[in-house]
Amino acid sequence: MKESHFNFSSRxxxxxxxxxxxxxxxxSSLSLYQTxxxxxxxxxxxxxxxxxxxxxxxxxxxxxxxxxxxxSMLLTRxxxxxxxxxxRASAAxxxxxxxxxxxxxxxxxxxxxxxIREQDKQTIxxxxxxxxxxxxAVDGQFDLARGLLYDEAIPSQAKAMGFMQQxxxxxxxxxxxxxxxxxxxIDRTTDTILVLVLLGVIISIAIAYIxxxxxxxxxxxxxxxxxxxxxxxEERTEALTFIASHDTLTALPNRAVFTEQxxxxxxxxxxxxQLMALFFMDLDGFKAINDLHGHDIGDKVLIEVCRRFxxxxxxxxxxxRIGGDEFTVIINELEQKGDALSVAQKLIxxxxxxxxxxxxxxxxxxxxxxxFFPNNVLSPDALLTEADDAMYAAKRSGKNRYxxxxxxx
Numbered sequence: 001m002k003e004s005h006f007n008f009s010s011r012x013x014x015x016x017x018x019x020x021x022x023x024x025x026x027x028s029s030l031s032l033y034q035t036x037x038x039x040x041x042x043x044x045x046x047x048x049x050x051x052x053x054x055x056x057x058x059x060x061x062x063x064x065x066x067x068x069x070x071x072s073m074l075l076t077r078x079x080x081x082x083x084x085x086x087x088r089a090s091a092a093x094x095x096x097x098x099x100x101x102x103x104x105x106x107x108x109x110x111x112x113x114x115x116i117r118e119q120d121k122q123t124i125x126x127x128x129x130x131x132x133x134x135x136x137a138v139d140g141q142f143d144l145a146r147g148l149l150y151d152e153a154i155p156s157q158a159k160a161m162g163f164m165q166q167x168x169x170x171x172x173x174x175x176x177x178x179x180x181x182x183x184x185x186i187d188r189t190t191d192t193i194l195v196l197v198l199l200g201v202i203i204s205i206a207i208a209y210i211x212x213x214x215x216x217x218x219x220x221x222x223x224x225x226x227x228x229x230x231x232x233x234e235e236r237t238e239a240l241t242f243i244a245s246h247d248t249l250t251a252l253p254n255r256a257v258f259t260e261q262x263x264x265x266x267x268x269x270x271x272x273x274q275l276m277a278l279f280f281m282d283l284d285g286f287k288a289i290n291d292l293h294g295h296d297i298g299d300k301v302l303i304e305v306c307r308r309f310x311x312x313x314x315x316x317x318x319x320x321r322i323g324g325d326e327f328t329v330i331i332n333e334l335e336q337k338g339d340a341l342s343v344a345q346k347l348i349x350x351x352x353x354x355x356x357x358x359x360x361x362x363x364x365x366x367x368x369x370x371x372f373f374p375n376n377v378l379s380p381d382a383l384l385t386e387a388d389d390a391m392y393a394a395k396r397s398g399k400n401r402y403x404x405x406x407x408x409x
Contacts, residue, residue: 020207024200031196035189042182048107049175055103056164056171059096059119063157063164066092070130070153073137074146086134093127112170119163126160129153247321249299250306258320258328262380265318265330269373276373277340279329280387281347284365284399286325293360300357301364308350313343328387337372337404344368344402352400365400367391375405 066089073085103116129152136145245257253261262278269276283305290298302325309319309327318330329347331340351366369391371383386405394403 020200020203024196027192027196031189031192035186038182038185038189042178045178046175049171052103052106052108052112053168053171055099056167058099059164060161062092062096062099063161066130067154067157070133070137070149073134074142074149082138086138089130089134096123109174112167115163115167115170119160119167122156122160122163126153126156129156250302250321252306252309252327253318253320255320255322258318258322258330259380261318261320262328262330262384265332266373266380266383268332274332275334275337277329277331277334277337277343278371278373278383278387279327279331279340279344279347279402280369280371280384280391281327281329282367282391282395283325283351284367284395286364289362289364293362297357297360297362301355301362304355305351305364305366308353309347312346312350328384340370340372341402341404344370348400348402367394367399368402369394369405370402371405 069085069089069092073082073089076082076085100116100120104113108116129148133145133149133153136142136148242251245254246252247254265276268274286298286301289301302321305327306319306321309329313319313329314331316332318332320328322328329343331343334340347368348366351364355362355364369387369389371386371390373383375383375386377383377386390403390405393406394401397403
């Protein structure tokens with residue numbers, strides 16, 4: 001297995017995440033900047049609009065004060081008061097002209113400038129009529145002045161004030177429209193930012209899911225790799241242990257394992273007062289088969305002999321190969337010695353059966369030496385020596401038979 005089977009590398013995921021974050025931050029920053037710019041522009045427009053409305057309201061106030069001044073002139077006959085009212089009317093006109101100049105220097109739309117022009121024309125016309133009212137009042141012609149004031153000057157001024165009111169209504173409407181448009185822009189920007197935030201959260205969750213999934217895959221991959229490695233090590237260890245403790249040809253335990261097992265069996269039998277038997281076996285006629293047919297056939301004979309051993313013996317009995325054609329068997333927990341002798345005879349019968357390998361038929365016999373524990377020897381080595389001696393006694397007696405050690409108590 002290789003890590004290349006994963007769809008995304010850590011570097012690609014990190015690069016994608018950083019790119020998305022940069023895009024989201026950049027877009028959000030741009031949206032916030034636009035909101036700030038629009039809000040700032042709204043404040044400027046509203047401020048300018050309020051100033052202009054305030055100026056026009058002053059126009060209205062000055063016009064109203066001028067009309068009151070003219071009416072006051074018609075109610076007095078004192079020349080000093082007439083002079084004072086005339087000066088007030090003149091001051092109102094001067095203030096109007098000053099405010100008008102300020103207004104015209106400000107930012108105005110085409111419609112607004114058109115209204116101011118119309119208002120100027122009407123104000124000039126009204127000013128002419130008001131000036132005639134003042135001259136008539138100063139000359140003492142109060143009835144004519146009163147008629148001119150109420151019939152012409154005040155209606156003319158009302159018309160001029162109407163243009164001023166239209167200007168204020170226009171400014172208010174534009175201010176409301178600007179506020180409405182700005183609110184729409186801010187709402188759209190807010191929605192955009194919310195969408196971007198939501199998108200960022202979704203993408204972050206998706207990336208987190210991908211990273212988590214990939215991490216799980218990597219952990220599973222590593223765990224599987226480590227598990228396979230441990231299994232291989234365990235299998236290799238078991239194989240090496242098996243090779244070190246078993247015969248490579250027959251897979252039977254070797255001399256080292258047999259020696260250890262024999263010592264354990266003697267201790268167990270001695271501790272529990274049980275009977276055990278040890279067979280020392282040597283094949284009869286095996287050397288002739290090797291010489292006649294070669295070692296390949298000889299190896300096949302040994303393998304078949306071992307198979308017949310396992311087929312005849314119990315699963316708990318221990319059979320081992322300790323030499324070329326020498327074998328041992330440990331039989332534990334016997335009820336009586338006759339049971340071991342029956343097993344020995346079965347082995348002889350099984351081994352005597354001819355073996356065929358393709359067109360080659362082979363026959364071998366087996367000589368078995370038997371020793372039992374307990375007897376008059378205590379050590380496992382002595383028990384093995386007795387069984388070895390008994391095996392040679394069987395060979396001297398004609399081979400292909402079993403012989404029991406003569407030193408048994």
